[in-house]
Amino acid sequence: MPEFFKVVRIEEAQALLRSSFPSPRIEEVELGEALGRVLATDVVSRENIPSFPRSTVDGYAVRAQDTFGSSESMPGFLTYKGEILMGAEPDIAVETGECAWIPTGGMLPPGADAAVMVEYTERLGDDTVLINRPVGPGENVVRVGEDVRQGEVVCRGGHWLRPQDLGVLASLGIVRVSVFCREGVGIISSGDEILPIEEVPGPGQVRDVNSYSLKGAVLEAGGRPQLYGIIPDDAGRLREVLGKALHDNRLVLLSGGSSVGYRDLSLEILMSLPGAELLFHGIAARPGKPTMAVRVDDRLVVGLPGHPVACYMMFLLLCRPLLGAPDPVKVRAVMKSAVASQAGRDDYLRVSLRDESEGLVAAPVYGKSGLIKIMARADGYVHIPYEKQGIKAGEPVVVTLF
Amino acid sequence: MPEFFKVVRIEEAQALLRSSFPSPRIEEVELGEALGRVLATDVVSRENIPSFPRSTVDGYAVRAQDTFGSSESMPGFLTYKGEILMGAEPDIAVETGECAWIPTGGMLPPGADAAVMVEYTERLGDDTVLINRPVGPGENVVRVGEDVRQGEVVCRGGHWLRPQDLGVLASLGIVRVSVFCREGVGIISSGDEILPIEEVPGPGQVRDVNSYSLKGAVLEAGGRPQLYGIIPDDAGRLREVLGKALHDNRLVLLSGGSSVGYRDLSLEILMSLPGAELLFHGIAARPGKPTMAVRVDDRLVVGLPGHPVACYMMFLLLCRPLLGAPDPVKVRAVMKSAVASQAGRDDYLRVSLRDESEGLVAAPVYGKSGLIKIMARADGYVHIPYEKQGIKAGEPVVVTLF
Numbered sequence: 001m002p003e004f005f006k007v008v009r010i011e012e013a014q015a016l017l018r019s020s021f022p023s024p025r026i027e028e029v030e031l032g033e034a035l036g037r038v039l040a041t042d043v044v045s046r047e048n049i050p051s052f053p054r055s056t057v058d059g060y061a062v063r064a065q066d067t068f069g070s071s072e073s074m075p076g077f078l079t080y081k082g083e084i085l086m087g088a089e090p091d092i093a094v095e096t097g098e099c100a101w102i103p104t105g106g107m108l109p110p111g112a113d114a115a116v117m118v119e120y121t122e123r124l125g126d127d128t129v130l131i132n133r134p135v136g137p138g139e140n141v142v143r144v145g146e147d148v149r150q151g152e153v154v155c156r157g158g159h160w161l162r163p164q165d166l167g168v169l170a171s172l173g174i175v176r177v178s179v180f181c182r183e184g185v186g187i188i189s190s191g192d193e194i195l196p197i198e199e200v201p202g203p204g205q206v207r208d209v210n211s212y213s214l215k216g217a218v219l220e221a222g223g224r225p226q227l228y229g230i231i232p233d234d235a236g237r238l239r240e241v242l243g244k245a246l247h248d249n250r251l252v253l254l255s256g257g258s259s260v261g262y263r264d265l266s267l268e269i270l271m272s273l274p275g276a277e278l279l280f281h282g283i284a285a286r287p288g289k290p291t292m293a294v295r296v297d298d299r300l301v302v303g304l305p306g307h308p309v310a311c312y313m314m315f316l317l318l319c320r321p322l323l324g325a326p327d328p329v330k331v332r333a334v335m336k337s338a339v340a341s342q343a344g345r346d347d348y349l350r351v352s353l354r355d356e357s358e359g360l361v362a363a364p365v366y367g368k369s370g371l372i373k374i375m376a377r378a379d380g381y382v383h384i385p386y387e388k389q390g391i392k393a394g395e396p397v398v399v400t401l402f
Numbered sequence: 403m404p405e406f407f408k409v410v411r412i413e414e415a416q417a418l419l420r421s422s423f424p425s426p427r428i429e430e431v432e433l434g435e436a437l438g439r440v441l442a443t444d445v446v447s448r449e450n451i452p453s454f455p456r457s458t459v460d461g462y463a464v465r466a467q468d469t470f471g472s473s474e475s476m477p478g479f480l481t482y483k484g485e486i487l488m489g490a491e492p493d494i495a496v497e498t499g500e501c502a503w504i505p506t507g508g509m510l511p512p513g514a515d516a517a518v519m520v521e522y523t524e525r526l527g528d529d530t531v532l533i534n535r536p537v538g539p540g541e542n543v544v545r546v547g548e549d550v551r552q553g554e555v556v557c558r559g560g561h562w563l564r565p566q567d568l569g570v571l572a573s574l575g576i577v578r579v580s581v582f583c584r585e586g587v588g589i590i591s592s593g594d595e596i597l598p599i600e601e602v603p604g605p606g607q608v609r610d611v612n613s614y615s616l617k618g619a620v621l622e623a624g625g626r627p628q629l630y631g632i633i634p635d636d637a638g639r640l641r642e643v644l645g646k647a648l649h650d651n652r653l654v655l656l657s658g659g660s661s662v663g664y665r666d667l668s669l670e671i672l673m674s675l676p677g678a679e680l681l682f683h684g685i686a687a688r689p690g691k692p693t694m695a696v697r698v699d700d701r702l703v704v705g706l707p708g709h710p711v712a713c714y715m716m717f718l719l720l721c722r723p724l725l726g727a728p729d730p731v732k733v734r735a736v737m738k739s740a741v742a743s744q745a746g747r748d749d750y751l752r753v754s755l756r757d758e759s760e761g762l763v764a765a766p767v768y769g770k771s772g773l774i775k776i777m778a779r780a781d782g783y784v785h786i787p788y789e790k791q792g793i794k795a796g797e798p799v800v801v802t803l804f
Binding site for chain 1: 486487488507508565566576577599605610614615617621709777
């Protein structure tokens, strides 16, 4: 019975894929279209932000030293010089003993070095303002370049752009950004037993789960999924569809039956493609052992297990990082019950999380390989490293959130 | 000087918005297009999954009791009856003393109640299989309905569909799902001092940050952002654009200057719309005090602060939940340094997180109101409740991740 013949550890599989996958292409997009894209280069500010000294309060622009010693019982008296308008350069200067009304965001007039909040002032007729509390120089004011200095790196290349990052880049006048192209990812389901989801499985048949979970996972990782449907265990058809998928995409995911016969067939076909080079055939991991990868010139085919849970886990561990997706969120928790694991294999244990009085508690979501519900119920997974023989109840663990 | 006249606590603001916002509309979409959509109804399985007893291993289908007592030194002998094919109903029955080859995912033949992994067997000629290890009844087999029982609720209404959920629904043959419509959200920036991002701000001017961060935030929350540009402080123009935005969308976000004069203008215009009802005007929160909301018939206008940080925080706290977005992830951490807060106000303190030996440590990201960099540097925020007067260094806190 043929078995896996180039079994690697998960880190090695990840490194092989990374080094075999071509560098991402770069494109420019409008800032407003850049959510969830990955910056290709550092973004450097061409300006000081703010470019003028700005008040952070509604109140009066003053010389700070004119307010020293003022209090409610002994207010300072300043001469009112007029009003600073939003969005306009002040036509007033503030000299010793003077002040000017300034709105939040307004530009500090020449001479002033602080602002007093309106709550701590009182207007006395047309010409006088009472100051009930002192301010220090720079108080309630943002100085030129205090937010961002000219030449400062504001976002690093490789950063996944979040809504607030778009705001940051907008403030710098960055109209277009260089981002990595969304990588096209071909998705093929194969196996005689796989049915389209609208059909009712007969004995021995299952619906095509992986096309749907992989499509979603590719989208979420920032890729462009392209589905090639369900291909039966027919060498000719599979070779043809693989060729087409590899023509259209630099990464192709082939999820298929996990039976030995099937694996042999798909490996044979993959290796018969011109320029094919086997990267690995089997991973010392659970779930996910029957995972393989073949490099075809500058393109990659990853053969994922047919089991939905294993298929999804291996996508997350091996393929998602290739698409530039941000690292998943990890949280610390405590293991609810003991879990055995075999040394010499990386285990990825699906867990559900509960926030209990002593902190987050992770409970294993058990189920026989292939059980769908694990996918719906688990909040994340715990990695049990290669060398480790299990986790004790109450042991602290790191949970990677799905 | 006019001030806020209907100041509410944040919970009250949230409740007022929720009760004023119309129920979401429902539409049906193809499963393959449902990533990130919110289920409108519970999804119930119409079938047992699996619908047939399925092997989870490559090996031999057996009657478990025939394997009892077998070991490497004393293997059991079974008569080989043939091969179960993937995706087909077995044409073999397994009687006492017999076995059949079964691939992973294959249907257990009549008579068999377990499967022995190929690793623990040895083929002896054409007719005999040696069994080196016993299996219990049901071992390496998934029973009918063991994964999902007919009639079981698999996904609840209100659930945000993740990639793995699409897989789960695919397995049940759910071709289309009822989801809430993506809510259209109008976004208006207003203020004389706000410039399009491609322009260079003069004194007292700032670029339009909020259109970009709000567009991204609405997209991320599952809404359909629609931008109405930058409107100067002109009552006629603002009324016209607000009317158009409210015609097109059930939720309109108006972000604008935070000066008293501006706030008065926009409130006056909002209240002059036919059917307008003031929900609140001012929130006892920091940042975000100058936030207001007006209900206009069955639609809502939320007036957000002009400060980018306050604007974004208030969107997250008040508007995001209206769009059906999933609850943000919360993690426990320990506060790095003491932070003062005023009782009688909900504070939302932006923090950066560091994983140190004792666990996650949250450090406040300080900066004067309006500073952009806070948005780029913070990993999340800590809520300091209304009654609380601050956080001590070393105190445990909950951080809501951005």
